[in-house]
Amino acid sequence: MADKNFEITHNEGRKRFEISVDGREAGYxxxxxxxxxxxxxxxxxxxxxxxxxxxxxxxxxxxxDWAREEGASVRTTCSAVEHFVKKNEDYREICVD
Structure with missing residues (x-):
């Protein structure tokens, strides 16, 4: 990934965060x-x-990070997000069941 330029944007209308690599949408x-x-x-x-x-x-x-800044709690029904939180314990404080 070091040779790729990525950008993350918050698409509030679609309620998602999007990542683009070299100007091409790569995920959300x-x-x-x-x-x-x-x-x-x-x-x-x-x-x-x-x-x-x-x-x-x-x-x-x-x-x-955005959710934390907004003062929101997070539910992690996505397995990728749940896995991320397990590996990065400092995010557990904003998670709810």
Missing amino acids: ASYVPREEKVLDFNHTVVDQAFRGQGLSTPLIRAAL
């Missing part, structure tokens, strides 16, 4: 607002052409 992490201030991160997708490049880590990190 979507969420659904639930109870007040609870976001269910329910789906993470990396396009097959970009898999194995470590793109889900910065994508999920950006999404969870």
